[in-house]
Amino acid sequence: MDTHADTHTAAVVDTAGRKLGHQQFEATAAGYRQLLAWLRSFGTLLVVGIEGTGVYGAGLARHLAAEGVALLEVDRPDRKTRRFAGKSDPLDAEAAARTALTGVRTGIPKDRSGAVEALRNLRVARRSAIDQRADCQRQIKSLIVTAPEALRAQLRGLSITRLIATCAALRPDAARVGEPEQAAKTALRALARRHQALSEEIGELDDLIAPLVTEINPQLLACTGVGADVAGQLLVTAGQNADRLHSEPAFAMLCGVAPIPASSGKTNRHRLNRGGDRQANAALYRVVLCRMRWDPRTRAYVERRTKEGLSKKDIIRCLKRMIARELYYLLRPAQRPENLAHAA
Numbered sequence: 001m002d003t004h005a006d007t008h009t010a011a012v013v014d015t016a017g018r019k020l021g022h023q024q025f026e027a028t029a030a031g032y033r034q035l036l037a038w039l040r041s042f043g044t045l046l047v048v049g050i051e052g053t054g055v056y057g058a059g060l061a062r063h064l065a066a067e068g069v070a071l072l073e074v075d076r077p078d079r080k081t082r083r084f085a086g087k088s089d090p091l092d093a094e095a096a097a098r099t100a101l102t103g104v105r106t107g108i109p110k111d112r113s114g115a116v117e118a119l120r121n122l123r124v125a126r127r128s129a130i131d132q133r134a135d136c137q138r139q140i141k142s143l144i145v146t147a148p149e150a151l152r153a154q155l156r157g158l159s160i161t162r163l164i165a166t167c168a169a170l171r172p173d174a175a176r177v178g179e180p181e182q183a184a185k186t187a188l189r190a191l192a193r194r195h196q197a198l199s200e201e202i203g204e205l206d207d208l209i210a211p212l213v214t215e216i217n218p219q220l221l222a223c224t225g226v227g228a229d230v231a232g233q234l235l236v237t238a239g240q241n242a243d244r245l246h247s248e249p250a251f252a253m254l255c256g257v258a259p260i261p262a263s264s265g266k267t268n269r270h271r272l273n274r275g276g277d278r279q280a281n282a283a284l285y286r287v288v289l290c291r292m293r294w295d296p297r298t299r300a301y302v303e304r305r306t307k308e309g310l311s312k313k314d315i316i317r318c319l320k321r322m323i324a325r326e327l328y329y330l331l332r333p334a335q336r337p338e339n340l341a342h343a344a
Contacts, residue, residue, distance in 0.1 A: 001060065002096060004056055008024070010038070011090060011097045014043075022090040022093055033063075048064055072109070115212065122205055123209065137164075140164075140195070147180075148181040163192075217231065220235070223330060225295065229283070237254065237255065245331070252328075256274065256275050284323055292319070
């Protein structure tokens, strides 16, 4: 399947790799039913490979999963192959079908019908509010830098909390809005009140997210350095069906904390992994910072590795990899070994 906002293009190949046909369907409930009926008209349907199950293909993936169809998420076609073979929806759909047939560059799609999907929706709104609040704060500081001296002297040096409260309480003269000072006051008051509204919105979302995370996985929240924000991000990264992560190295790679081999000839080394889910990587980084300050075991580890000559950055990378291993078994309790300390 090559998925788009309004249409999906399907291509069918048999187990011998022969193309049987391709067709385009509307991205609606009726279109999903027609697509499935068309696929089954060729015989026994073994597996469906979908490109983009987390975006345009999310609705189709939910429909096929509800019908008991085996699904695989496929990566987009290789750029070199696309450059030589050309680009079109039927070609992309055929490439997805062949990728699903070979099982190369495929994965199990996330289940988007449970509490983790609800958590993801709430986190999207929260992340947006945080970004917008930060923008408001930067714009307020920028306006203060260029404000008239009397207003600038009143506001400079204040803490963020006092600055927002002071700006929100400004009383500009609307009749003199053509003057720079009154216009600056008007703009600062609007931005400060927007900042306050966003802070209230973030607080309301946090009140919804924390109990939901506790309900989904209380063991994760009980782990040292893991709060509702970090736990929520890791749950969203793993998905409702966390069993799709077949091993803890796979989870580490998903979070971008697994070292990448970069050896050749006599050179034997690893390089930094800049792939994976960067939000999950940032969540693990926050856990590391918390443990480096408060956890005795982590502080002892940092001291020992520092004496061995490792830099602080290298130590943090090692800690992120080990913490990913620990949290994987909390995300997948069924895979938890009897001796977790030995596994670590």
